[in-house]
Amino acid sequence: MNNRLPLRARVAIYGLICLLAIPFVFPTWWMVTSSFKPVSDIFAFPPSLIPTELSFSAYRRVFELQPFAQQYLNSAYIAAVVTVGTLAVSSLAGYAFARIRFRGQHALFLVVLVGLLIPSEVTIVPLFQMFNSVGMIDTHWPLILVPTLGAPSVLATFIMRQFFITLPGELEEAARVDGLGRLATFWRIALPLARPALGAVAIFTFLHSWNLYLEPIVFLSTPEKFTLPQALTQFVDAYGGPMWDVQLSAASMTALPVLVVFVIAQRQFIEGLAHTGLKG
């Protein structure tokens, strides 16, 4: 738009943004700094904003107490597989629902949308029964199959459909003139244009899988197979009380890499989504 907002307006906007940022930043800041504090200082009141002494012992303990590197790897590979799988499933379905005319299209879309509407607490028991009956308890299969094909991927399909619907109709015309089939049109033309929407879906899906809490606890029981959110709950002292410093160190290590990736990817993602996404 314009670079020339009056100085007073700019100061006001900065002031407002800074004020609004406090509740967003403080808890994260507290989490990271507290992970360096001795336990007795963590809940001291008022909280100290900067740790008085830097102690890395909690970070060492994270790796001593749990196979944390392995658990990190589990979370990362599950999230990666789920993300790639969801991108494939949802872009295909989203494209078909938006651009191809076939009988039953609307009814099927509504059926798929049902998946959006169910909290995981509702279906966890039947899902457990199903996976138990095929011997997939204490494996990563439920954590991969359900998000990729089940309820969580429906949101992705929905986003992809909403995106593909905004593409101009001439695309298919041109493709047909070139003699392209549907799959080729999808793969060579629609998908490259959809990069920003794919970016949005990738971010949603990755975070969803990365933060999944109830499902891993219910489905997994071997520490070597645990995922990160589940591992965070395992750092407890001899009486079941949380070891705060260790938990917070582990939580910090869980959050920071994802944040770094967001920082690197955000400009491309936001601007990409903006430039190709919503120009009718």
Added chain:
Amino acid sequence: MRKRLTAVVALAAMLGLSACGGGDSAGSDGPVSLRMTTWSANEAHLKLFNDIAAEYQSSHPNVAKITFDPIPFESYTTTLTTQIAGGNPPDLAWVLENAAPDFVSSGALLPLDETLRKTDGYGFDELAPAATKLWQADGKLYGYPFSTSPFGIFVNTDLVKAAGAKSPAELIAANAWTWENAVTTASAVAARTGKAGLVVRDFDYKGWDNLSTIWTGWGAQAWSADGKTCGFNAHEMVDAMTFLHQAIFTAKALPGPGTAADFFAGEAGMTITQISRASLLDKQKFGWDLVPLPAGPKGNYSVIGQGGMGVLKKGKHAAVAADFLAFLTNPANSAKLAQFFPPPRTPLLTAATLAKTNPLLKPEQLQSVVIDGIANGVVKPNHTGQAELSQAVRSALDPMWKADADVRGVLDGVCSAINPLLAK
């Protein structure tokens, strides 16, 4: 049950899910695996359990593997229930005291008497009756109370001294360790040091069953022993709650609702909690003491909290699991477990034995709090359908935690909220 599972299997197979399935076939005669769910993921606990399991396996080749499956405390019951509902129950499970009546009375657990009695050198009769009471139904024992932990009061002696108040130790010596005086001391700490006076740990104006550590001193109880009559509007309870209400809102001896203070971080003068928390004081910079609960109008008393272990009847190898439980809790292994969990066995309940594994506590503290506590302790409130009752009490008690509350009226409200549940 079987019909439902068959339906699920058939459906799943129809939809092609079974193509990718593997899994072991149930009920084979080969070596068996046992699984025990716990709410502790502590490495020292798991190491001890694994050592005992390894020892058991070396003499029992029919058991190929024993795993301990730690589930986070907050989601423990959810996960255990899901596993049972989903047809994959563990062979053995820890059971929380507030879930004990449900587990014991529902028939989900295997009776243990026979297995334990016929195990050589088990010493079944050593188990203290006060400890096993909660785990029995119709004269049978359904759970082994591996942890029987009395409540005591930890004192931050530095804060009490700074406040110039009479310390609990002095009061005990003067034979004046009563709730009146305890509140006076706590109130002085709060007023003069700016820290909290007395904290009932884990209460936080939600976990009301922890208040039984106070009202038992008045002879009050949440409900009658047979679980049929509400005790909240009995005059003992009204007196106890009136005392507590004044201690909170007039004397300011306890931090008010929504104000948490951690004793173990040096933020409170005293705290009521289970003695097993002593380990948290290992590296503390303040001076501390452990004393029994003060006397109430009804004299001295003590309250205990428990954790039990049981064998799931629906587990695949219930008999083997019961045999392992007998091994895990035999006298030798009970002595090992005693370093973390106060045991229910009377011969182990001597100050000298306990002192070996609890170096932080003095023998006289162990005697007065642990040993005497277990002998005459009242278990925290428990009832079948505890979760629903507990929820109803919590929400009916909420109006109590205001300065101008009508104590009697609120307690009547609690009874009308839970009477239909007690009648079930």
Added chain:
Amino acid sequence: MPVLTDNVAGRAEPRPAPGGTAASPRRRWWTSRRRDQLAGLLFVTPQLVGTALFVLLPLGLVVWYSLHEWNVLADTFDFVGTDNYRELVDDPKLPGVLRSTLFFSVGLVVFNLALALLLAVLLNQRLRGTVVFRTLFFSPVVVSLVAWTIVWGFLLQDNGGVNGVAGAVGLDGPNWLRGEWTALLSVIVVQVVKNVGLNMVLFLAALQGVPAELYEAARVEGASRWTQFRRITVPLISPTILLTSIITVVGALQVFAQIAVLTQGGPGTSTTVLVYYLYQQAFQFHQFGYGSTLSVLLFLIVLTLTVVQWRMRRKWVFHEQ
């Protein structure tokens, strides 16, 4: 647009289809409409299979359970017909639960969308440092829910950080988690701050897609900033508003962990929303049958809301005809 050859197209077809230019007798039967029919179905097959297996089948089982009295511990599973549904109608706690659910969801959706839009508009001004702020506002999304909720539980105490700040500016803050309305408000705010970053990013992207010329034209005609926002910005980003509002409504009805940690449904039952209530019934009270009945109710509510939003889209969403 990439130049494509027939060759590539032929290989990429889902099925060996007749070459684009080759005329054959089958050609008349194998029309593009039939081809589309097949392609469409094939494209949505993975999603449909997944939906059938992991959504519809479990949902069907939940409906089946809801016709039973199922106590997991006692291992009873008895067909009781519609008894659970009758219990639902008579449940004295349910009206309160539905009321809390309504206030909670409406509050959360309105606050979330308004804040997301406000942040997006502020960050869309071409000011230096917006990338930094974008990251800050997004950061709670990646923080562990447990750590996040614990810190807020700590901040919202009577003597906690929030009231400390309020005191510094001369206000006497309430005891947030102990008052019925303030507890509800607190849970909403904690949840919104945690997740508003996602909606903010979507709005930001939508705002950047609004052509600058439109604003230029409006300014020439003397439209105020507010008019520009109302007449240009809102209509042009309406598809995004639809998307985010559906996601947020559905998400609001599924908030569970924060309530479990911060208030456990209290004080009283002021924060006992439907999903928390059904969790209590099924997993804490071991009443799986009745819990499943509540699940069916929750499902019907979400379904109705979504269908209504979806129907309304033609009225106000710019891109759908």
